[in-house]
Amino acid sequence: MLGPDTAEDSNVSLQSVPADVLKVIDRLFRSGFAVYVVGGALRDLRLGLAPKDWDLATDALPEQVAAIFPRIVPIGIRHGTVMVLTKQREIEVTTFSGSKGILGDLGRRDFTMNALALSYPEEILLDPHDGQIDLRKQTLRAVGDARSRFAEDPLRTLRAARFVSTYGLHVEPGTLDAIACMAESIGTTAAERVREEIFKLLSGENLLEAFDLMQGSGLLRKILPELAFLGSPPPPCRDGNSTYSHTATVIRCCPPSSRIRTAALLHSIPGSAPTVLNRWKASARLTREIVALTADQIPSAAGSWTDAQLRRYIARIGLDLLPDALDLASAHERSLGFDPTEPGGTQELRMRISRQIEQRVPFDIKNLAIDGHDVVKILAIKPGSLVGDILRRLHQKVLDDPALNRKEILVEFLRKEYLK
Ligand code: ATP
Ligand code: MG
Numbered sequence: 008m009l010g011p012d013t014a015e016d017s018n019v020s021l022q023s024v025p026a027d028v029l030k031v032i033d034r035l036f037r038s039g040f041a042v043y044v045v046g047g048a049l050r051d052l053r054l055g056l057a058p059k060d061w062d063l064a065t066d067a068l069p070e071q072v073a074a075i076f077p078r079i080v081p082i083g084i085r086h087g088t089v090m091v092l093t094k095q096r097e098i099e100v101t102t103f104s105g106s107k108g109i110l111g112d113l114g115r116r117d118f119t120m121n122a123l124a125l126s127y128p129e130e131i132l133l134d135p136h137d138g139q140i141d142l143r144k145q146t147l148r149a150v151g152d153a154r155s156r157f158a159e160d161p162l163r164t165l166r167a168a169r170f171v172s173t174y175g176l177h178v179e180p181g182t183l184d185a186i187a188c189m190a191e192s193i194g195t196t197a198a199e200r201v202r203e204e205i206f207k208l209l210s211g212e213n214l215l216e217a218f219d220l221m222q223g224s225g226l227l228r229k230i231l232p233e234l235a236f237l238g239s240p241p242p243p244c245r246d247g248n249s250t251y252s253h254t255a256t257v258i259r260c261c262p263p264s265s266r267i268r269t270a271a272l273l274h275s276i277p278g279s280a281p282t283v284l285n286r287w288k289a290s291a292r293l294t295r296e297i298v299a300l301t302a303d304q305i306p307s308a309a310g311s312w313t314d315a316q317l318r319r320y321i322a323r324i325g326l327d328l329l330p331d332a333l334d335l336a337s338a339h340e341r342s343l344g345f346d347p348t349e350p351g352g353t354q355e356l357r358m359r360i361s362r363q364i365e366q367r368v369p370f371d372i373k374n375l376a377i378d379g380h381d382v383v384k385i386l387a388i389k390p391g392s393l394v395g396d397i398l399r400r401l402h403q404k405v406l407d408d409p410a411l412n413r414k415e416i417l418v419e420f421l422r423k424e425y426l427k
Contacts, residue, residue: 019052019123021130027093028061031076031100032127038075040067042127043109045101046116049123049132053142054174062099064112064124072100110135117156117163118170119148147176153185161192165204165230168220172211178220190225201230202287209258209268218255227251231272233279240275250275253342260338266293267331270300271338277301299328305336310351317356318363318406322370333357368409372402376414377421385421397425 021029024044035042042065048058065072069084072091080090080097087102103112109124110133116122119138126133141148147170149156149163157163164186170176178186193201208217221227227235237250248256258271269289273280280301284294303324312320324332337353340346347353369375377385379394388394401420405412411420 019049019125019132021125021127023052024061025095027095028063028098031091031093031098032063034075035063035065035067035072035100036127038067038071040065040071041109042067043124043133044127045109045112045124046121049125050120050138050142053120053123053139060099061096062101064101064103064109066103066108067100069102072102109133114150116150117160117166119150120170122150141179145174145176146179147171147182148179149182149185153182154188157185157189158192160196161189161194162196162200162204164189164193164224164226165196165201165208168217168226169204169208169211171220172208172213172217174211175213175216177216183220183224186220186226187224190229193226193229198286198288202289205230205272205287206265206269209265209272210263212259214255214259215252218251222249222251231283233276233283234272237275256342257335257338260341262334264331266296267300267334269293270297270331270335273297273301274304274335274339277304296328296331299324300331300335303332304339305332305353305356307336307340309336309353309356312356314359314363315407317359318368318370318409319403321360321363321368322372322402322406326364326370329360333360366409369402369405369412372398374412375402375405375417376412377401377417381414381418382421385418386425397421 021044024032028044032042032044042063044061045064046062048061051058067075069081069087069089072089073079073081073084076091078092080092082088082090087104089100091098091100101112103109105111107114109126113122113124113133113135119136119141121138122134122136123138124133125131136148136150147167149167167178167182167186171178208214211217218227221230222235234251234254240248240250240253254272254275257274258268261267261271269284273283276283277298280298281294284297289297303320305320309317309320321329333353333356336356337347340353345352364370375398379390379398382388382394382397383390386397401417404420405417411417
C-alpha cells in the first residue's frame with residue numbers, strides 16, 4: 008500500500024524528467040508550440056515511483072511534430088499521436104485540439120490521478136480534476152461522469168482494476184457503481200488491449216482487492232468466465248475460499264513476470280488455458296509455455312517422487328520452464344499456508360532437482376548416446392515414426408537409469424529388444 012507520505016515527499020518537477028525527454032520538449036517549445044508532460048509519469052512521480060514511460064501533449068499537429076524530429080513512428084497519426092524516438096525510448100506525443108486546449112485533453116483522460124499536466128517552461132502543474140487530492144486519499148475516481156467515461160471506452164473499467172492491483176487504491180463509490188454498470192461492454196474491446204491490461208494487473212500486489220472488484224462488478228464474468236463461475240477451488244485447497252480468491256492469492260505469491268503470473272491465473276482451469284490465451288491473442292510461444300506450465304503442474308505430493316519420477320518430470324517440462332514450474336509450486340504451497348522450507352516442501356524438491364541437473368542427465372532426447380540414424384542403421388529399418396517411438400522408449404529408460412546412456416549399452420538393448 009502506498010502511504011500518503013511518499014506522495015507528499017515526491018517532487019513533480021522538470022528536474023525529474025530525463026534529459027532526452029527534456030530535449031524533445033524544448034525542441035517543440037523552441038519551434039513555437041505549447042508542450043506539456045502529461046499522464047501516468049506525473050502520477051508515478053507523485054507516488055514516489057519511477058515513471059515507466061513519458062507522454063507529451065502539444066498543440067503542434069502530428070505532421071508538424073513529424074517534421075521537427077528525424078526519428079518518428081507515424082503510427083496513430085490519424086488519432087493525433089506520433090511516437091518520437093530518442094536513443095533511450097519512445098515518447099508518445101499527442102496533439103490536443105479544440106478551443107479548450109490542454110484542459111480539453113485532460114478532461115478526456117480516464118482517472119483524476121492521470122489527468123495531470125506539467126507546463127513548459129513555467130513548470131506549473133495543472134490538476135483541474137483534483138487528482139492529487141484523490142491520490143493523497145488513495146482514491147481512484149473517474150474524470151467527470153463515470154458512466155459515460157466507461158461507455159466511451161470500456162477498457163477503463165479494467166484499467167480501474169489494474170490500478171487497484173498495482174497501487175492499492177480504493178475506488179470511489181460512484182466510479183465503482185459505474186464499473187458494475189458498464190462491465191458488460193468490456194466484451195467490445197480489442198483482445199490485445201484487454202490482454203495488456205490483465206498482464207499489468209497481474210504484476211500488482213493487491214490482487215485480492217482487484218479480483219474482488221472484478222468479481223463483484225461482473226468484469227471477471229466477461230473476461231474470464233471460466234474462472235468466475237467456478238465455486239470452491241479443487242482439493243487440496245480447502246481454505247473455504249472461492250476459486251478466484253484462491254487464484255489471486257497464488258498469483259501474489261509468484262514472482263512478477265507475466266508468464267508465471269498468467270500460469271498462476273489459469274492454474275485451476277488448465278483445460279481452459281488454450282481457449283483463454285487464444286481469446287486474448289497471446290503469442291503462440293507464450294501460449295505453448297503457459298499451457299505446459301498449467302497442464303503439467305508439480306503436485307503437492309511431489310515430495311514423495313522417486314529420483315526417476317523427478318527426472319521424467321524435468322524432461323517433460325524442460326529446463327527452460329522448470330524454474331517457473333517450481334516457483335508456481337512454491338507459490339501454491341505458500342498460498343495454502345505451508346512453508347516451502349519444511350520437510351517434503353518444494354525447497355527440498357529444488358535441491359533434489361539441482362542434484363539431478365548437476366549429474367548431466369540427458370533430459371533432452373537429443374542428448375541420448377544414440378540418435379535416429381543409429382536406430383535406422385542398427386535395426387535396418389526405414390526412417391519414420393517408428394524411429395521416434397523407439398528413441399522415446401530409450402529416453403524413458405535412460406531417465407529411469409542415467410547410467411544406461413552409453414552407446415554400447417543402448418545398441419545392445421536395441422539388438423535384444425528388436426532383433427530377435
Ligand atoms: P502505465 O504506463 O503505468 O502502464 P498509464 O496510465 O501511464 O500506465 P498509458 O497507456 O501509458 O497508461 O497511458 C498514458 C496516459 O494516457 C494515462 O495516464 C491516461 O491519462 C491516458 N489514458 C490511457 N489509456 C486511457 C484510456 N483508455 N482512456 C482515457 N485515458 C487514457
Ligand atoms: Mg504510461
